[in-house]
Amino acid sequence: MGESTWLAERFEEHRPHLRSVAYRMLGSLGEADDAVQETWLRLSRTHSDELDNLAAWLTTVVARVCLNTLRSRQRRREEPLDIRVPDPVVSPAGPEDPEHAAVLADSVGLALLVVLDTLTPAERLAFVLHDMFGVPFDEIAPMVDRSPAAARQLASRARRRVRGQTSTPDADLARQREVVTAFLAAARDGDFDALVGVLHPDVVLRSDGGATRARHTTVITGGRQVAAEATTFGRFSPFSRHAVINGAAGVVVVAAGRPLAIMAFTITGARIAEIHVIADPERLARLNLTTFTT
Template identity: 80%
Template sequence: MGESAWLAERFEQQRPYLYSVAYRMLGSLGEADDAVQETWLRLSRADHDEVDNLAAWLTTVVSRVCLNILRSRQRRREEPWDVRVPDPVIMPAGPDDPEQAAVLADSVGLALLVVLDTLTPAERLTFVLHDMFGVPFDEIAPMIDRSPATARQLASRARRRVRGQAPPTDRDLARQRAVVDAFLAAARDGDLEGLVAVLHPDVVLRADGGTTRTRHTTVIISAPAVAAQATTFGRFSPFARPALINGAAGVVVMASGRPLSVMAFSIRDGRIAEIDVIADPDRLTRFDLSAFTD
């Protein structure tokens, strides 16, 4: 086996890990793909004799690529506090099996990705690498041109924000599905009381309908307001198909073979705490929803 083939094989072994890092850093499937591909290009041009630890080298490179993307995104953002519904990872929901259990255990919810979007690029990098992937601070520090102590402080600051805005959610998939099914049934029947009963009092609904050029996401807060909005969705309930959205119970709404929306739910204490909806036709075409067509 030649050196280039050997290197390509080693890179492919690392690709799933690199993609996981990039997706958590960026919350975008397309940008994560781009970051991993750029990492491969840099590896193919590098002096391989100077790479002692390939996994660590690749982690550093993909993290720096993601950091540049985050900084560029931050400069382009017209409204600093704009909310964006991240790209979801979508799978069909079937009978419980080990593969789905593994996806759930390794998943990162959309609600968490929304909070990560509020962090500075350096905070996000340190939190993702240290708290999610166990990278030591002395390895993270050179990526952001800071000391290990400063990197530790950045991660701590990010951790506090995450804990405050995205507390742990229920992890039992069967219980999640039961709550989502109750929500869909109440929406179908126009049952406001039933909807309020399954919604957390401070539930947050984020919906990207692609209706404006500068701010795509509508945010609605409180159970009565979200319940009122959900009744307008009721006529689409018969077209909702169970799905795993970032490892949690969600639905894909399909009508006549055409996707209408993807809905992700965060369940906390047996109630829906957050709902993330993507109904932007342009974004929906980027997702592989072939498993949900008739």
């Protein structure tokens, strides 16, 4: 077996892990795949005798590629406080669907990815690599040009923000679906009181309608405010198909064989704490939703 073939086979063994790291770092499926491909290109230009620990080397490279992407994204962002709804991983079969199992091995919800988007690139790298993948701070430090102690502080700051801005979702997927069904029925019937009842008082709705909207992402907070907004899309309830989105209950809205929107829910204490909506036609077209449209 030639060296290039050996490297290619070893890389394919690590690809699911690398994609999982990149998705958590970037919150974008397309950018995650690009980062993994760039990692392969760098590996293909490296001699195997330079690799003492291939797994660690690959993780370091993909993390550095993602860090550069995050820094570039930060420089381009015109509105630093604007919140983008991350790319969802959508499955009709459940979180154990083999196609998505690698990305969702330790299921990461959209609510967490939204918070990760508010971190600095260095904080995000330190938190993702250490808290999600157990990479030691001695290995993280050179990636962010910090000492191990400073890298630990980056992760600690990120951890405090994550804990302060995310809630623990209910674990029972069937119960989550019951709550979503109740929400959709109340929206369809225009039952404002029922909507308020199924929503957490501090619920947050984030909706990405695409570049044609005046604001790319709309954020609405509060049970009564979100309930008022929900009545406007109640007409889509009959076209909603249950899905598993990043390991939690959600729906894909399909009409005339075309996806119109994705709605992901974070449910805590049998009430909806967060709703993430993607209605951007361009983003929907990039997602693999053929299962819902055929």
